[in-house]
Amino acid sequence: MFSRDTWKEIFETIQKNKLRTFLSGFTVAIGIFIFVVLFGFGNGLTNTFAKFFGDDATNIFFIFPGRTSVPYSGYKAGRQIEFDNSDLEDIEKNFAMFVDYVSPRITRGGLVKYKNESNNYSNRAVAPSHQYNEKTIMMKGRYINNQDVNNRTKYAVIGRLVERDLFKGKEAVGKYIDIGGSSFKVIGVFQDDGGDREERMIYIPYTTRQHIEKNTDKIDQIVLGFKPQIGYSGAMSLENSLEKYIKSKKFINPNDENGIFIRNVADQLKQNQQLARVLQIIVSFVAFGTIIAGIIGISNIMIFVVKERTKELGIRKALGATPKSVISTILLESIFITTISGFIGMILGTVLLNTMGDTLEDYFITDPYIDTGIAIFSTILLIICGALAGYVPARKAAKIKPIVALRDE
């Protein structure tokens, strides 16, 4: 059945029936191609969600002050809650078991000048540990350290794009820039995987910011990094006890939803991953639908092919072709074509996915890809189903009596 001669006969038939070959090959190639691309897009969606959070640490809480909505222990509703430096120390002390670090974050924006160049940039006043939760990567110089915080130094760490735009590629470290009217010495340049917005940021010591703003000790928000070992459930209970602790300290009704806000990155990440997974399932569903459509397409083509070849098969049978050889003639031809074109479609789809990278990031698709295993598996699935679908008409053709096939119309 698999002799060289059989294959030669099949190659000849394929070569001499180009339209037929093209039709069935094209269907299969397109089917696999669309499947691979769709499936890859599904993975790209997941990537996008992962990336939203992936550049920052995920063992993080952001704690924001709010405005109370119910009266409590002598205070009226509508009171603005404020954080100050003592809150940092208290949290660090009371939750030492679970907390890795605590950093304040005071965000301001404004014009930043160097010589004749100027631009608007956000700046964040932070503690040294802030470097961990943003995963700030130093390219040169250094980050803010404890001495800077203690001495309220006017030092600034600037993003890669700030250096590029203000300094036009010249060395920034050691130079002085003007931030909102105060002169700061650049002590470091950083990069960040979080994208351009992050790399247009400037970091300064939080004490310096407080000093500039009339020597206050107020804080905009608190960034808390917990010990990763406590796990997801540990983080959830830490979130609860933190909320209780701060509410009691600030005299907020325990049931007041608006006094403070805690953004739990780990929890959000989990929810988003679940959403991404649902999207992935939907896309895979569509992708497998394509495969099914491909199978239906190839079966229709097989029925058409067999019909078209009825007379030829009748001649072959009159000349001595056994039913088995008729079936294998049809099936081997179809398997050969579907295999070749299936893998062509698969490779083209994979190549397209690989070259796409982040060009579709605006559509929430980042670095789409497909596991080689899944790609090969579905290609083989289509080939096998195509063969099974071809078997039915092939067997029917093998059963047609030669006189019926040869009858002159």
Added chain:
Amino acid sequence: MIEIKDLHKSYKMGSNSLHVLKGINFNVEEGELVAIMGSSGSGKSTLLNILGMLDVLDEGSYTLDGVPIVNLNETKAAQYRNKFLGFIFQSFNLINYKSAMENVALPLYYQRVGRKERQEKALQYLEQVGLKEWANHLPSELSGGQKQRVAIARALAAEPKVLMADEPTGALDSKTSYEVMDLIQKINDAGNTILVVTHEPDIADMCKRIVHLKDGIIVEDKKVDQVRASQYV
């Protein structure tokens, strides 16, 4: 070579059945050239198809070269056809995407003859029918007479015990018909057994024996003096 006893064949069409062959008794010796005559619808093709194992009989017995042809499954029938029989059809039945040589080589493919030997033999038979130079042409590039000669070469290629031709000249003009009959006579001269179905008396006269079918039985079976086709070509 061929022995047929009391052969019956009917076609069922819905509730009616059409009794086409109603008790045929018929023997053919090796080397004979037999014409099966009869008007259209008299059952000539039906008889030939049964002899060619393309169809099965309802009643009676059929022995080919001492082998009883009974209860053949499709595979066995295909193998017997390949080994014992060569077919020549009115409408040639060449495979349109294969060259003349490839068409002739096809029965040998099913005999599992090697590729090189197939091609050599195919060329040899094409030469015998005078079409060696046309070996690489497609059927669409050949005239009707040439197509039928390719078909004859193909029937010969398997070196069958019996050649069966159903109206081999039915689609050809008379000059071409005589050329084809000339070829068939020469093949018969070489010792091959041939059955020719025809309704044309002049073609039948070019055979050595005429069997006349009417209403499903043989009404006449006579030896004749062969008219040589070569005198007309």
